[in-house]
Amino acid sequence: MPTHFSDDPPQVINQNDLHFANSRLEEHNGALDGSTDHSSDEHSPRNNTNTNGAHLEKLGTYDKYEITEDDCYDELGFSFPKWKKWYILTVVFWVQVSMNFNTSLYSNAIPGISEEFGVSAQAARCGAMIFLVLYAFGCELWAPWSEEFGRWPIMQASLLLVNIWQLPVALAPNFASILVGRALGGLSSAGGSVTLGMIADMWESDNQQYAVAYVVFSSVGGSVLGPIVGGFCEQYLAWRWSIWIQLILGGFVQIVHFLTVPETRSTILMNRIAKKRRKETGANVWGPDELVPFRERFSAKEVLITWTRPFKMFLTEPIVLVLSLLSGFSDALIFMFIQSFALVYGQWGFDAVQVGLSFCAIGVGYVIAWLLFIPSIKKNVKERREKPDDERAQYESRLWFLLYTAPCLPIGLIGFAWTIQGPPIHWIGSMIFAAIVGIANYAIYMATIDYMICAYGPYSASATGGNGWARDFLAGVLTLPAIPFFSNIGASSGKNLEYASTILFCISFVLVVAVYVIYWKGPALRARSPFAQRLAGEKKYNAEQGRRGSVAYDARRRSSAGTVEDPERPPVAARPSYGARQYSNSNRFFGESRVTPRGTPRGTPSASRRASAANIRRHQ
16 A cells, blocks of 8 residues: 655654664664664665665654554443443533532522621622623633543542632632632633533444433533522521532532543543553554644643634534524523522512422423433434434434423413412412423523534534533623512512513513524534534545544644545535634644644644554564
C-alpha cells in the first residue's frame, strides 16, 4: 500500500523520539541487509544522510500511530459492563440532584436572612437570582473543559469549589457575604452539561435515550427536592441550616464520586491506553492529545476558543439556539409558576412544611412523564432500526412524544389558574394541574436534550450547555419579578393569582406551537447547522467505511496527505463547515488551527496513519 506524506517538514516533538527513530532505523537497515553489523562507515548513520532523512520523516511525528476508538473500543466507556454504566450514572444522578438542590433550597432561608440582616425579602431573593444567573454561565464555562481534561477532574473541581463557597454563606456576618458566596457558588457549578457529556461517553446515540431520561429526571427532581426539604428547615431550624444541608449533601456526593467513579472521556482513556501499550509492549501508539504539545493545546488563544465554544454553538447552530430557547422559556415559565405556591396555598392556611410538600405534586408529574417516555423510547428505537437511512426517523422521531406531552403545559397552567381561588374549592384540584405542568416540563427538557445529544454526540457537553444556560439564565432573571408579578397583576380585582397564571398560559401556548414547528422544520434547521451537518456527514462516511459511526474527522490532524482525493468519499464541499475547518469525535478544539506557530502541521496526517500502522506491524 503506498504511503502518502505531507509536503510540510516533519516535526519531532522531543529528542527521545529522535533517538528511538534512529535505533529503529538501524535495526530495520540491518534486517534488510541480512547483517547486524552497523560499525562500518557505509552503514553509519552519519554517512547515510539520505536514508536517515527518508526514514526519519516516517519515524518522526508522521510515524507515530495515533490510536483510534476502533483500536481500543473494548477499553472505552462504551464497553463498560451495563451494571457499571448505571452505577456511574446513579452517582452522577445524585451529583446533579445536589447541584439543583442548591438552587432551590436557598429560598426557604429568605425569611431568616431578611430578619437577621434587616433587608427586605425582595433583596434577600437576590441571593437566589445571582446563583441561578451565574450558574447559567458556569455550565457554559465548565462544559468544554470536560472535553479537554476529562469529566472526572472537572466534576471534582466543580464540586469542591461549590462546597467551599457554601461556607461564606453559612457563616456570613453580613448580607454582602451571602451574595458573594452565592455568586461564586453559581459560577463554580458545572451543571448538567458535563453529566450529559458522560452519557455520550458511555452510550452510542442509538441507545442513549434511557440514560438521558434518567439524568433529566435528576435535574428536574433536584429542583423539587429543595422546597420539600426546605419547608422543614424553614419551620424547625435556623436559616443557616438550609445552607449547611446543601454542604452536607454536596460533600457526600463529592466523596462518593471521588472514590467510585472512573474517567469516562474517550480521548483521556485513549491517552492512558496508548501509554500503557507503549510501556508494556513497546508499541508505537500514541494518544490523541500526546501528539500536540501542551503549550499549543492551551495557549491563550486556544483557551479563549475553548471557553467561547458553547456560546459560539448557541449563536451559530440553529438547532442549539432554537431548542435551547424553547427549553429555557418553558423552564422560566414553570419557575415563575412555582414561585406562586406560597401565595396560592397560603389561602388554605398551609404552613411552611405543607407548602413544601405541595411540590410533591410536580414531582409526581415528573415521575409520570419519566415512565411514559419508556414505551415512547422503545417505539423510537424500533423506528430508527427499521429506517436507518431516514433522517427524520433518526432525529425528529425523538421529538415525536413531545407532540403529545407539550400541550400539557398550557393545559396545566390554565387549569391551575382557575382552581387557586382558595376555599371552598379544594386544594387538590390545583395540585392535579401542577402535576400536569410537571409532565410538560420533563418532556420538553428530555426531548430537546435527547435531540441535541444525538446531533452533536461527543460535543454534547458544549451543545447542551446552551440549553442549560437558557434555562438557568431565564429562571434567574425572573426570580426577582416573580412575586411582584403574582401580587400586583389585577390586584384591584382580587384575582391577581388567577390573572397572572392566565398570562403564563398565553405565553406557553406560543411555546407549544413552536414545538410543532421545530418537529416539521427539523431537517431545515439541521441543514442550517454547519457543525451538526459536519458530524453527521463524517458519521455516515465512517459507517460506510466500516469504522465506528461516531468517529468523525479530526481537523487538528489533517494535512495535505489527508486531502488526497478519494473517489469513494463524498466531497468535503458537500458537507457544510466553518470555512475549511473539520472536526472529530476525538473532540478537538472547536475552530482551532491545524498549524503550529512554527508553521508545521499538528500530529499525524490521517492518510499516513494506515501506513504507520503497517510499519508498526512490520517492525515488531
